[in-house]
Amino acid sequence: MSAGVRDAAAGLACPRPVSGYAHIVLGHGGGGRLTQRLVDDVFARAFANPALAPLHDGAVLRVGAGRIAISTDTFVVTPRWFPGGDLGSLAVHGTVNDLAMCGARPIALTAGFVLEEGLALDELERLVDSMAAAARDAGVPVVTGDTKVVDRGRGDGVFVNTTGVGVVPDGITIAPARAAPGDVVLVSGTLGDHGIAVLSVRDGMGFESAVRSDSAALHGMVGALLAALGGDVHVLRDPTRGGAASALNEIARSAAAGVAIDEASLPVAAPVQAACELLGLDPLYVANEGKLLAFVPAARADEALAVLRAHPLGRAAARIGHVVADHPGRVVLRSRIGGRRIVDLLSGEQLPRIC
Amino acid sequence: MSAGVRDAAAGLACPRPVSGYAHIVLGHGGGGRLTQRLVDDVFARAFANPALAPLHDGAVLRVGAGRIAISTDTFVVTPRWFPGGDLGSLAVHGTVNDLAMCGARPIALTAGFVLEEGLALDELERLVDSMAAAARDAGVPVVTGDTKVVDRGRGDGVFVNTTGVGVVPDGITIAPARAAPGDVVLVSGTLGDHGIAVLSVRDGMGFESAVRSDSAALHGMVGALLAALGGDVHVLRDPTRGGAASALNEIARSAAAGVAIDEASLPVAAPVQAACELLGLDPLYVANEGKLLAFVPAARADEALAVLRAHPLGRAAARIGHVVADHPGRVVLRSRIGGRRIVDLLSGEQLPRIC
Numbered sequence A, B: 001m002s003a004g005v006r007d008a009a010a011g012l013a014c015p016r017p018v019s020g021y022a023h024i025v026l027g028h029g030g031g032g033r034l035t036q037r038l039v040d041d042v043f044a045r046a047f048a049n050p051a052l053a054p055l056h057d058g059a060v061l062r063v064g065a066g067r068i069a070i071s072t073d074t075f076v077v078t079p080r081w082f083p084g085g086d087l088g089s090l091a092v093h094g095t096v097n098d099l100a101m102c103g104a105r106p107i108a109l110t111a112g113f114v115l116e117e118g119l120a121l122d123e124l125e126r127l128v129d130s131m132a133a134a135a136r137d138a139g140v141p142v143v144t145g146d147t148k149v150v151d152r153g154r155g156d157g158v159f160v161n162t163t164g165v166g167v168v169p170d171g172i173t174i175a176p177a178r179a180a181p182g183d184v185v186l187v188s189g190t191l192g193d194h195g196i197a198v199l200s201v202r203d204g205m206g207f208e209s210a211v212r213s214d215s216a217a218l219h220g221m222v223g224a225l226l227a228a229l230g231g232d233v234h235v236l237r238d239p240t241r242g243g244a245a246s247a248l249n250e251i252a253r254s255a256a257a258g259v260a261i262d263e264a265s266l267p268v269a270a271p272v273q274a275a276c277e278l279l280g281l282d283p284l285y286v287a288n289e290g291k292l293l294a295f296v297p298a299a300r301a302d303e304a305l306a307v308l309r310a311h312p313l314g315r316a317a318a319r320i321g322h323v324v325a326d327h328p329g330r331v332v333l334r335s336r337i338g339g340r341r342i343v344d345l346l347s348g349e350q351l352p353r354i355c
Helices: A003-011 A033-047 A087-098 A121-138 A193-200 A218-234 A245-253 A270-279 A298-310 B003-011 B033-047 B087-100 B121-138 B195-199 B221-230 B241-256 B270-279 B299-310
Strands: A059-063 A066-075 A105-116 A144-152 A158-168 A183-187 A236-237 A258-260 A293-297 A318-324 A331-334 A340-342 B060-064 B064-076 B105-116 B142-150 B156-166 B183-187 B235-237 B259-263 B293-297 B320-324 B332-333 B340-342
Touching: A003 A331, A033 B121, A033 B142, A059 B142, A066 A087, A066 B105, A066 B142, A066 B156, A066 B332, A087 A105, A087 A158, A087 A218, A087 A293, A105 A121, A105 A218, A105 B060, A105 B064, A121 A144, A121 B033, A121 B340, A144 B033, A144 B060, A144 B064, A144 B156, A144 B320, A144 B340, A158 B064, A158 B105, A158 B142, A158 B235, A158 B299, A183 A298, A193 A270, A193 B105, A218 A293, A218 A298, A245 A258, A245 A293, A245 A331, A293 A298, A298 A318, A298 B235, B087 B105, B087 B121, B087 B156, B087 B221, B105 B121, B105 B221, B121 B142, B121 B156, B156 B259, B183 B299, B221 B299, B235 B241, B241 B259, B241 B293, B241 B332
Parallel strands: A105 A144, A258 A331, B105 B142, B259 B332
Antiparallel strands: A059 A066, A066 A158, A105 A158, A183 A293, A183 A318, A236 A293, A258 A318, A331 A340, B060 B064, B064 B156, B105 B156, B183 B293, B183 B320, B235 B293, B259 B320, B332 B340
């Protein structure tokens, strides 16, 4: 650990208090430290089992001679319609991507709706049509579903759970714990587009912006990467809620390794950067819905970057850092002016209901 | 078709209007005709694909050399704690049972939570503990999950989606369309316990009752039935929301066959019957969460009944009717006094948020 990192760590060594909550607060859903504590203290403790242990985007199970991946996600984004996407298409992309991040080829989705009394049927139809179109485009059918209705004032229009199943090819093991010193960290494109697009149209917060959500299904790009690098792809993660900072922290923690990031290398579109400055946000913490982080051995990083850049969704892919043996469990950023700071999990929530 | 049935059909031939809704109403979640119309007109139309077509409790997909079943369900029951169960255990039993009704051996569950800001963490922990205990008792691990938080007044404490995956044994094909004239209809026990137990403690409706929910995991009993009868089990269905009447209607419609039921043979516990009379409910339409309907060939009905009765959850199993070539798509009940009436889907909802 360098002196600079040690200083940075010392300066932030005292985490803000997160215990002592008696009730759920919005921060428990923010993807930061409160979410992690809730998962650790309530869910992981109660449901402890070998498949759950990796705390990845999904679980991988052996079925017969093969392996399947399962992932679940509930979508509560507000507003439901935003530049570049909507709740329906997002619900497809989000779960398809979680399966892809397990290295799986998605084969089926389920859809569970919680509808609030009073929702316009016309809007429901448009959301379902968007969802169906996204599923068709991704080539992943919605095979079964469920609909519940709750009384007016006990829901918020529509919540959608999508759960997906995929098949993991032989020889592929993608897991956050596989991040190893020497691995290079790649990102498939610009950061923060989804979060800024949603905020730009949010009640009480709307602002002029040309930013569109990056919401997209990434399994095609992952397929190309796995075809080229096979078992040399160590970790994949889509940095959604909590942004790249939270995803990298979770990986560093799972692997008990350090992650070093170069600020100058982070791809951020100019309008996203401008909006972040206006709102006091760090793009590293802003949600993405069509980007992935990939950890690959240094010897294959150029090849992996070329594969990503050759895909329509990866044209702005970049090398943003690497895994180190120092500061295990920590993400450290080298700033443009050469200083270092710890990129921590946020204590509470930055952007509620962003997905 | 007998004259009696023809008369009954004529008397009820004019369904109440269900089209023309511009907004979601509670009845869209009631499990009756409005739910069916919503599924047909909005979801099935948009998501049309071969796996979705059977409109069963779950979907069966080929994976490698085998088949898996997938089922999803969101639980919004109110209140969350009721005699004989709670939202957490119900969320496990409900999805385990949907898989079992596909003939599948459940292997994994996912859990997606929508938490409302302000929910007591203590209650969340108790619900999650109950869920975990139910999963352990059923031998089906929760392998991955998701948590979202919505603002106060935009949810209702906790909603839980559980989605399950199971393995379908070779030689087993359970599907509503397999109901065939000559099949005997069995039920594994008394009807209406769950719905009455929940209503007995519902705000503004509570009444004195000794009824406990029948909430239970049925895959063990299904396993015993399949071990004995194998491919001769044609249809399995757990009559949850909308009760046995709705389940039988869906099966009759899928199979384009008639179902004839004997009122005198329906097992209903005395306190449930009493509560139904008090509330003006028909136990045939009241939800169950630990019962199944089984359709088997007449030649094997006695054997199937013996298997059900030998299981702790099936002691009150009974033969309640049979499949006929007459009145295809219709369920007809022969009353205690010998008359016949059509058992139709309810137009709207009878018991909102019962599961």
